Amino acid sequence: MTARKRYWLMKSEPDDFSIDDLKRVGTEPWTGVRNYQARNFMKAMQVGDGVLFYHSNAEVPGIYGIAEVACTAYPDPSQFDRKSKYFDEKSNPEQPRWELVDVKYVRHLKHGISLNQIREHAEQLGEDFALIRKGTRLSVLPVSAAQWKLLLSLEGRNE
DNA sequence: GCCAACGTTGGC
DNA sequence: GCCAACGTTGGC
Numbered sequence: 001m002t003a004r005k006r007y008w009l010m011k012s013e014p015d016d017f018s019i020d021d022l023k024r025v026g027t028e029p030w031t032g033v034r035n036y037q038a039r040n041f042m043k044a045m046q047v048g049d050g051v052l053f054y055h056s057n058a059e060v061p062g063i064y065g066i067a068e069v070a071c072t073a074y075p076d077p078s079q080f081d082r083k084s085k086y087f088d089e090k091s092n093p094e095q096p097r098w099e100l101v102d103v104k105y106v107r108h109l110k111h112g113i114s115l116n117q118i119r120e121h122a123e124q125l126g127e128d129f130a131l132i133r134k135g136t137r138l139s140v141l142p143v144s145a146a147q148w149k150l151l152l153s154l155e156g157r158n159e
Numbered sequence: 160g161c162c163a164a165c166g167t168t169g170g171c
Numbered sequence: 172g173c174c175a176a177c178g179t180t181g182g183c
Contacts, residue, residue, distance in 0.1 A: 057168080
């Protein structure tokens with residue numbers, strides 16, 4: 001029994017790791033998530049789930065590419081690396097606190113979908129869409145099949 | 160368990 | 172660079 005494909009949105013600062021970087025490396029461990037809710041979403045991911053690649057802290061924040069989940073969650077090695085900025089002294093290998101998934105490049109969007117554009121469709125996306133819900137700063141969040149479809153229908157409309 | 164202080168996120 | 176909003180920490 002295979003779980004039905006699900007969809008997610010994952011944020012990254014392009015100065016740190018962009019969709020171009022993902023294309024170059026192919027597959028990348030999504031390291032550094034230190035928020036329990038975001039971690040729980042990663043633990044729920046299945047191989048092949050769709051990912052919207054979002055650029056935060058960008059000149060024009062928005063969705064710039066598509067990726068997919070390449071493996072199920074496993075402990076984030078950086079939490080045990082004293083030299084890493086993601087080191088967490090309260091975690092230990094017997095009971096790792098933080099997990100991550102690998103994310104695989106699928107494609108760039110023909111045209112990015114800006115946060116402003118996304119906001120224009122807030123009503124259709126619904127109030128539960130965490131990306132534009134007031135005060136929500138989740139870096140990994142679920143997207144419904146309907147939201148996925150609607151968002152991708154905006155691709156290429158922003159000339 | 161409360162809450163002030165602090166750190167982080169992320170749009171602008 | 173600013174700052175609002177939120178999460179976490181730690182004293183009590």
